[in-house]
Amino acid sequence: MAVGSGCAAVWGCRRVLKRAFSLHNAHSVKGMEDALQLVRNIVPPLTAKKHKGQDGRVGVVGGCREDSPDAVHDVGKWLPRLHALVVGPGLGRDDVLLSNVKDILEASKARGIPIVIDADGLWLIAQQPALIQGYQKAVLTPNHVEFSRLSEAVLGDPLDGQDRRGAVLRLSQALGNVTVVQKGERDVISDGKQVLECSQEGSGRRCGGQGDLLSGSLGVLVHWALQAGPERTDGFSPLLVAAFGACTLTRQCSHQAFQKHGRSTTTTDMIAEVGPAFSRLFET
Numbered sequence: 001m002a003v004g005s006g007c008a009a010v011w012g013c014r015r016v017l018k019r020a021f022s023l024h025n026a027h028s029v030k031g032m033e034d035a036l037q038l039v040r041n042i043v044p045p046l047t048a049k050k051h052k053g054q055d056g057r058v059g060v061v062g063g064c065r066e067d068s069p070d071a072v073h074d075v076g077k078w079l080p081r082l083h084a085l086v087v088g089p090g091l092g093r094d095d096v097l098l099s100n101v102k103d104i105l106e107a108s109k110a111r112g113i114p115i116v117i118d119a120d121g122l123w124l125i126a127q128q129p130a131l132i133q134g135y136q137k138a139v140l141t142p143n144h145v146e147f148s149r150l151s152e153a154v155l156g157d158p159l160d161g162q163d164r165r166g167a168v169l170r171l172s173q174a175l176g177n178v179t180v181v182q183k184g185e186r187d188v189i190s191d192g193k194q195v196l197e198c199s200q201e202g203s204g205r206r207c208g209g210q211g212d213l214l215s216g217s218l219g220v221l222v223h224w225a226l227q228a229g230p231e232r233t234d235g236f237s238p239l240l241v242a243a244f245g246a247c248t249l250t251r252q253c254s255h256q257a258f259q260k261h262g263r264s265t266t267t268t269d270m271i272a273e274v275g276p277a278f279s280r281l282f283e284t
C-alpha cells in the first residue's frame, strides 16, 4: 500500500503502536502488523511524474576491487548525488582501504548523508568508534560476532547473552543514539530510546550474503523513511521503522526462497524473491 492510503490506519491506531513499540509485546503478531503498517507508510508512491533516481540513489562502498590512489576523491564526486550510503559488505580489512573508508565516512557525515554500516565497515567502527559517535543518521547492522566486537570496544563489557534487548539499547545509547540492528534468530533494533524486535518467519538456512540483502535494502528504506519524515512514522524514529522494514523483507525473502529451494537455497535465490516479498508485505 502506498503512502497516502496507509496513513489513516496508522493514525487511527496510535495508542496501540505506542504499546507495540515500547513493551515486550513488540514481537507479537499485533505489534508486528502495526510496525509493518508504519513501513508501508514510508514507501513512496509510484507515479508518472517522477524521473529515475527520484526515489533514491544509494551508493555501496564494498566489493572486491582495490582502490585507486584517488579513491576518496573519486567517491567524493559521487557523494553530492547520493541519498544514502552502505559501507562494508565484502570490503576487506586492508589498512589503506579502511583509511579511505574513514575519509568517505567523514565526507558523508559532513553532507548529512544517511549511512548503513555492515561487515568490514563494522570492523573499522570497532577500531574507531569516534568515527560514528553521535551521528544519528547511521545504522549499524552487526551479526552476533560483530556485535560482541562492538560492545567490547564501546562499552568495555563482555556481552550479556541473556539480555539482548538491553545490550542493543546500551550500545546504541553509548554511541549517541546511532541505530543498531543486532541480527539473529530475532533481529533486535534500537535507537537508544526504543527497542523493537523483528521475528518475521525466515528459514533455518544460514547461507552467506543474507546480511548484504539486509544492508542494501536498508539503504533504500532509510532514505525513504527520512524523506517521509516522523509524521509518517507516527513520531517514531524513521531509522527504526526502516530497519524493521529491511529485517522483515530479508526474512520474508529467506522464507519464500526456502520454500522453493530448501537446503540448496542461496542468497541469489533470496534476491529473486525481493519483488514478490515486497509486494506481499508492503503493498497489500
Ligand SMILES: NC(=O)C1=CN([C@@H]2O[C@H](COP(=O)(O)OP(=O)(O)OC[C@H]3O[C@@H](n4cnc5c(N)ncnc54)[C@H](OP(=O)(O)O)[C@@H]3O)[C@@H](O)[C@H]2O)[C@@H](O)CC1
Pocket (backbone or CB within 6 Å): 088, 089, 090, 091, 092, 093, 119, 120, 143, 144, 145, 146, 208, 209, 211, 212
Ligand atoms: N557478498 C560478499 O561478498 C560477502 C562478503 N563478506 C565478507 O566476508 C568476510 C568475513 O565476513 P563474515 O561475515 O564471515 O565474518 P564474521 O561475521 O566476522 O564471522 C567470522 C566468524 O565468526 C563466527 N560467526 C559468524 N556469525 C556467527 C554467529 N551468528 N554466531 C556464532 N559465531 C558466528 C564464525 O566462526 P566459526 O563458527 O566458523 O568458527 C565466522 O566464521 C568479510 O570481509 C565480509 O566483508 C560477508 O559479509 C558475506 C557476504
Ligand SMILES: Nc1ncnc2c1ncn2[C@@H]1O[C@H](COP(=O)(O)OP(=O)(O)OP(=O)(O)O)[C@@H](O)[C@H]1O
Pocket (backbone or CB within 6 Å): 119, 142, 143, 144, 183, 184, 185, 186, 187, 202, 203, 204, 206, 207, 208, 209, 210, 211, 212, 213, 214, 247, 250, 251
Ligand atoms: N537464527 C536465525 N533465524 C532466522 N533468521 C536469521 C537467523 N540468524 C540470522 N537471521 C537473518 O538472516 C539475515 C542475515 O543475518 P546474519 O546474522 O546471517 O548476517 P551475516 O552473518 O552478517 O550474513 P553475511 O553472510 O551476509 O555476512 C538477517 O535478516 C537475520 O534476520
Ligand SMILES: [Mg+2]
Pocket (backbone or CB within 6 Å): 118, 119, 143, 211, 212
Ligand atoms: Mg555480514
